[in-house]
Amino acid sequence: MGYGLDFGWLAGAAGAIARGAATTIMLIVVTTLAGTFLSILGAAGRRNGPVLLRQAIGVYVEVMRNTPFLVQLFFIFFGLPSIGIRLDPILAAMLAMTLNMAAYTIEIVGAGLDAVPRGQTEAALALGLRPRQVFVKIVLPQALKVIYPALTSQIIIMMLESAVVSQIAVRELTYEADMLQARTFRAFETYLVVTMVYLVLSMGLRRLLVSGGRRVLGAGVS
Amino acid sequence: MIEFTFWDILRNLLLAARWTVLLSLAAFVGGGVVGMVVLFFRIAENKWSRRIASGYIALFQGTPLLMQLFLMFFGLPMLGLRIEPWTAAALGLTFFASAYLAEIWRSGVDALPRGQWDAGASLGLHYLQELRLIILPQAFSITRAPTVGFLVQLVKSTALTSIIGFEELVRTSNAINNATFEPFKVYGLVALIFFVMCFPLTQYARALERRAAVR
DSSP: OOOOOOOTTHHHHHHHHHHHHHHHHHHHHHHHHHHHHHHHHHHHHHHHSOHHHHHHHHHHHHHHHTSOHHHHHHIIIIIGGGGTOOOOHHHHHHHHHHHHHHHHHHHHHHHHHHHSOHHHHHHHHHTTOOHHHIIIIIIHHHHHHHHHHHHHHHHHHHHHHGGGGGGGTOOSHHHHHHHHHHHHSOHHHHHHHHHHHHHHHHHHHHHHHHHHHHHHHOTTOO | OOOOOHHHHHHHHHHHHHHHHHHHHHHHHHHHHHHHHHHHHHTOSOHHHHHHHHHHHHHHHSSOHHHHHHHHHHHGGGGTOOOOHHHHHHHHHHHHHHHHHHHHHHHHHHHSOHHHHHHHHHTTOOHHHIIIIIIHHHHHHHTHHHHHHHHHHHHHHGGGGGTTTOOSHHHHHHHHHHHHOOHHHHHHHHHHHHHHHHHHHHHHHHHHHHHHHHO
16 A cells, blocks of 8 residues: 555645635525526426427426536537637536526426415405516415425535536636646545535535525424 | 548447446446445444444535545545546446435335334344335335436436546547537537436336326
């Protein structure tokens, strides 16, 4: 054997790891906001839109859910420029993550909308609210409460999946790890440390989302 | 420069897809075997055994698969094993799958009423017989849909092994793209091939879910 673990490089690398982690967090915040917004539109469109829109959303969901995120990322970053759409790595990453996330959360949000009893809509309409007000003020808050745990899991899965965007040179946590191990020749130790950082991030994110959800949406959110 | 026709590209991608299928199967079978062991620890009476299994599952579900693959790729040589992308890919995906499968099956075991255990015990069966004859068949049967659903996730996850150098569909497509400079067509075809592999499984999982809901 004769291979000893060496973590001497760690002191000088803390800054790079922190910067990478910050970028990872930024990516997931943007993706969560944009993805959730998009999926609310998608889920509503899939239920109330014209037939063609419904079918288009259905196809979109199936295609995104049945192809790997890495291939979607490559398609957006390498493929789109050939039809004239050229994106920065970070923009391509955000777009790919948002589109991927939305495909999963459209189903989740849709399930939440279906779970709100029909009587809620009828009662709100009877009170004279306009259809859009009914959706935004009555149905959506109740749906979000139901789906919050599933949404939380999806956000964390997406955060872990974001490691892949290092492959198009977005300077997030995994990219910094690649750079560090190339400089220190301590590949195993570098990836071990960064894996632990991801573990802390995902556990912290879960705790934050659960406690935040409890405060905003009320008790009963686990 | 070599000219690639559309059929050359498609043929090479399909040949590479064999490795994607093979790796998925190896990881599913391996993950099933290791996942059974994790499941035994997870549902054991002993508190420490349960904790260790929970920690194992949390570790694999809380870290990126890409990191797990890197650790396999760079960690195995330290144990004196000769390293090949195939070994690292198959082992990495096996452990990844075992954590998810164990958790899926554990949910099936937990969903069974306590009376199933008691009935088994009252028939004079010992712990392993209870598991083998009563608990596990029912647990597997009610978790069939999520198990197939996870298989879809596993097939898609094999794409990541291209990054540690395993010559599967995505890595081959990168090479073809570097030669042809037609990323739109090449990655579009790769997505299509993955879709053809995954969509039937997704539909099968849905059918299982519907059947379970009716029952």
